[in-house]
Amino acid sequence: MSVAQHLRHELNCPETVLGRRYMVLMLATIVWSILFMFLTAEYPGFAPEGSTTLFVIEGFIFLVFSVDFVLRLISLDTRDGKAMLLLVADALAILPSAIVVFVHLGLMEAQHVEVLALLRLFRLLRVVKLLRVSNLLSHIFGVSVFSLVFGTMAAHLGIRVLFLTVGQSIGESIYAFFDRPTLLLAVTAVGSVFGIALAITFGVVKRKQIDVTELHRTSMDAVETFEQDFKTVFADAVPQEKREALFNTYRRDMHLFVNAELPYEVFKQKTKDFLYEIREVVKGRASMDVPYHAVLVQRLSAFLTKTQINFNPVFYGWLKLLGNLYFLLVMVAAPGLTGLLVQMLVIFVFQGLAVIIEDMDHTVDSNATIFNAKILRV
CATH class of the missing domain: 1.20.1440 (de novo design (two linked rop proteins))
Incomplete structure (x- = not known):
C-alpha cells in the first residue's frame, strides 16, 4: 500500500491512535464551527465583525480545515468522482473563514468582502462535512446511543443554521412566517403518535428478543x-x-x-x-x-x-420520516439557544429509542451488537 493509499484509508477509516485522535479533532472542530455559525446568527453581539474573538475562532477553524484539505488533496484518487466533489465542497467551506482571517491581517480590503457576502452561505457546506465524518463516530468511540443518533443531531443542527442564514440573507426571520401557538398543536399531535408507535414497537421487539434467547437456549x-x-x-x-x-x-x-x-x-x-x-x-x-x-x-x-422475522423496512422508513417531521416541528416551535438544547434532547431520546428498536428487531446482526438478543452460555 502506497503512502497516499494509507493516508486516504486513515482519513476515511482511521485505525491508528494518531488517526483516531485526528478525526476527533476534526469532528470537534466541525461541530464547533457549525455551533459558532448558530451563535453568531442568533446573537450578533457574540463575535461582531472585526473583533478579535471572531478572528481567533475563524483562524483556528481555517487552520484545521486547511490542514485537512491539504491531506485529502494529496491522497485524492482522481478516479473517484464523489471524492473530488466532496473536496470541492471542503474548499468552499473554508473560504468564509479564510476571508475573515485575510481581512483581519490586512491582506484583503474590507469593502471587497461586501461583494462576497454570499460566501457566508458556503459555510453551510460544513454540515456536509460533519455528516461525512459523523459516520466514523461509532468506529472511533464504539457503539452507543449517542454515536448512533449523532448524524441525525448534526443534520438538524445544520437545518437550524440554514434557517438562520437564509433569514439573514433576506433580512427577515423565517420563524416569523409561522404561527407558533397553532404549531404547538402539530408538535403535540405528531409527538404523541411518534411516542406511542415507539412504545408499542419496543414491546414487540423486546418480546421477540426474549423469545430468541429462550429458543437458542432450549x-x-x-x-x-x-x-x-x-x-x-x-x-x-x-x-x-x-x-x-x-x-x-x-x-x-x-x-x-x-x-x-x-x-x-x-x-x-x-x-x-x-x-x-x-x-x-x-x-x-x-x-x-x-x-x-x-x-x-x-x-x-x-x-x-x-x-x-422482522418489521417491514417500510415501517422503519415511516418511523424515520415521522421522527424527522417531529424534530423539524420542534425546531420551528422552539427557536433560540434554549430551543436548540431542547431539540437536541428530544432527538437523543426519541431517535435513540428508534435506533435501539430497529437494532433489537434484528436479533443476530452485526450492527450495534449491544442491542442483540442475549445468548446464554450453554
Whole structure:
C-alpha cells in the first residue's frame, strides 16, 4: 500500500491512535464551527465583525480545515468522482473563514468582502462535512446511543443554521412566517403518535428478543441431550471421533451464526445436514422419534424462524420520516439557544429509542451488537 493509499484509508477509516485522535479533532472542530455559525446568527453581539474573538475562532477553524484539505488533496484518487466533489465542497467551506482571517491581517480590503457576502452561505457546506465524518463516530468511540443518533443531531443542527442564514440573507426571520401557538398543536399531535408507535414497537421487539434467547437456549439443550444419547445409547453405532466432529462442528456453526459471521441460508443448510445425520442414526429406534421430531427439529426450526422475522423496512422508513417531521416541528416551535438544547434532547431520546428498536428487531446482526438478543452460555 502506497503512502497516499494509507493516508486516504486513515482519513476515511482511521485505525491508528494518531488517526483516531485526528478525526476527533476534526469532528470537534466541525461541530464547533457549525455551533459558532448558530451563535453568531442568533446573537450578533457574540463575535461582531472585526473583533478579535471572531478572528481567533475563524483562524483556528481555517487552520484545521486547511490542514485537512491539504491531506485529502494529496491522497485524492482522481478516479473517484464523489471524492473530488466532496473536496470541492471542503474548499468552499473554508473560504468564509479564510476571508475573515485575510481581512483581519490586512491582506484583503474590507469593502471587497461586501461583494462576497454570499460566501457566508458556503459555510453551510460544513454540515456536509460533519455528516461525512459523523459516520466514523461509532468506529472511533464504539457503539452507543449517542454515536448512533449523532448524524441525525448534526443534520438538524445544520437545518437550524440554514434557517438562520437564509433569514439573514433576506433580512427577515423565517420563524416569523409561522404561527407558533397553532404549531404547538402539530408538535403535540405528531409527538404523541411518534411516542406511542415507539412504545408499542419496543414491546414487540423486546418480546421477540426474549423469545430468541429462550429458543437458542432450549435448542442447544436439545442438541446436548442428543449428544448424551450418542455417548450412551448409540455408543456402538457412532464412533467417538464422528460424534465429536458432528456436535462440535454444529456448535461452532451456531456460534458463528448468532454473531452474524455465518449467513442464514448457509446455517440453515448446515442445520438440515446436521439433522439428517442424526436421523440416520436414530431412525432405527421408534422411541427416538418423538424427541427428534417434536423436540430437536421443532426447537431448531423455531429458533431459525424467529431470528428472521422482522418489521417491514417500510415501517422503519415511516418511523424515520415521522421522527424527522417531529424534530423539524420542534425546531420551528422552539427557536433560540434554549430551543436548540431542547431539540437536541428530544432527538437523543426519541431517535435513540428508534435506533435501539430497529437494532433489537434484528436479533443476530452485526450492527450495534449491544442491542442483540442475549445468548446464554450453554
